[in-house]
Amino acid sequence: MKKIMIVFSFFCVFINAHAQLKDTVLLMNGNSCVSKVIDTLIGAVTVFNPHKVTEKLHFEYDEIYCVKYNNGFTKYYYQQDSVIGNYFTRDEMLLYIYGERDARKGFKASGSLIGAGLVGLATGGMGIFFAPVFPYTYMAFSGITKVKIRHSTISNPNNIDYDAYILGYEKVSRSKRRIQSLIGGTIGMAVGYGLYFGLLKDKYPTTLSLRF
Numbered sequence: 001m002k003k004i005m006i007v008f009s010f011f012c013v014f015i016n017a018h019a020q021l022k023d024t025v026l027l028m029n030g031n032s033c034v035s036k037v038i039d040t041l042i043g044a045v046t047v048f049n050p051h052k053v054t055e056k057l058h059f060e061y062d063e064i065y066c067v068k069y070n071n072g073f074t075k076y077y078y079q080q081d082s083v084i085g086n087y088f089t090r091d092e093m094l095l096y097i098y099g100e101r102d103a104r105k106g107f108k109a110s111g112s113l114i115g116a117g118l119v120g121l122a123t124g125g126m127g128i129f130f131a132p133v134f135p136y137t138y139m140a141f142s143g144i145t146k147v148k149i150r151h152s153t154i155s156n157p158n159n160i161d162y163d164a165y166i167l168g169y170e171k172v173s174r175s176k177r178r179i180q181s182l183i184g185g186t187i188g189m190a191v192g193y194g195l196y197f198g199l200l201k202d203k204y205p206t207t208l209s210l211r212f
Contacts, residue, residue, distance in 0.1 A: 021036065021070050022034050022035055022036055022070060023035065023036060023037045023047070023067060023068060023069045023070055024067070024068040025037070025045060025047060025059060025064060025067050026064070026065045026066050026067070026068070026097070027059065027063055027064060027065065028062075028063055028064065028065050028078065028093075028097065029063075029097075029100060030097045030098070030099075030100035030101035030104055030168070030172070031101070031104075033047060033050065033057065033059070034050060035047040035048045035049070035050045035057070036048055037067060037069070038056070040067075040075075043060055043061055044058045044059060044060045044061065045058070045059045045061070045064060045067060046058050046059075047059075061077050062077075064077040064078070065077065065078045065093065065094065065097055066078065076090060078090060078093055080093075088164055092162070092164040093164070095159060095162045095164040095165040095168070096164040096165065096167060096168035097168060098155065098156070098159055098165055098168065099159070099164070099165040099166060099167065099168025099169035099170075099171075099172075100168040100169070100171060100172045101155075102153055102154055102155050102159075102169060103153070103168070103169040103170075103171075103172035103173045103176070104172050104176075105153070106150070106152065106153025106154075107147075107150075107153055107169070107172065107173045107176055109142075109173070109176040109177045109179070109180040109181075110180070112138075112139075112142045112176075112177040112178075112180045112181040112184065113180040113181070113183060113184035114184060115138060115142075115181070115184070116135045116138045116139060116142070116180070116181035116182070116183075116184035116185035116188065117135075117184035117185065117187055117188035118188060119134050119135045119138050119185060119188065120134070120135035120184065120185040120186065120187070120188025120189035120190075120191075120192060121188035121189070121191055121192040121195075122134075122188075122192065123135070123189065123192065124188065124189040124190065124191065124192020124193040124194075124195075124196060125192035125193075125195050125196050125200060126192075126196065127193070127196040127197070127200070127201060131189055131192070131193070132185075132189060134185075135181070135184070135185025135186070135188065135189055136182075136185060138181055138185060139178050139181035139182050139185060140178075142174075142177040142178060142181045143174040143175075143177055143178045144174075147169065147170045147173040147174065149166070149169055
C-alpha cells in the first residue's frame, strides 16, 4: 500500500511539473493559448494544440502581443509604431486587450437581438418587398450607439479609468451587437414573411381608396 502511495505521489508531482512547463501566448484579440511553445521561426509562433496534442497551432507575429514562458521570461511581439498603425504604447495595448477580453466574456447583446428581431418581424409581417432594409439598418445603428459598461463584467475595476481599455471593450461590444442584430433581424424577417404568406396576406386590403 505504501509503494502505491509513493508511486501516486511521484505521478502527481510529475503531472504538476509538466503543467508548470506550459507557456502562455497572449493574442492581440484578447484570447490566450496556454501550451508549450515548440517553434518561433519563419514569422510565427508554433504551439501544441491544448485541446488536441497531436495537432499544432501557428500564430503569426502580428497576431501576438507577447509570449510568457514558463521560466519567467516574456517575449513581446507588439511594439508601438505609428507607421503600421500601432499607436498605443505597450501598456495601453495591454489595457485595450483586457477590454476586448472582458467584453467578449461579459457583454450581452440580447437587446440588439430582440430589437432587430421585432423590426424584422414587423416589416416581414407586412409583406414589404424592401423589408430587409429595416432590420439591417437597425444593425448598422446598433454598432454606433454608446456602449454601457457594466461593472459586473470588468475583471479589474481600475481598468475603467483608462481610455485604451474602454476602446477595446467598445470594439468587441459593438461587434457583438451587429452580429446579434443580423441574427435577430434575419430570423424575425423570415418568421414575418412566413406569417404574411401563410396567414396575413389575404387579410390585408389590396387597394386603398381616398375620399375627399
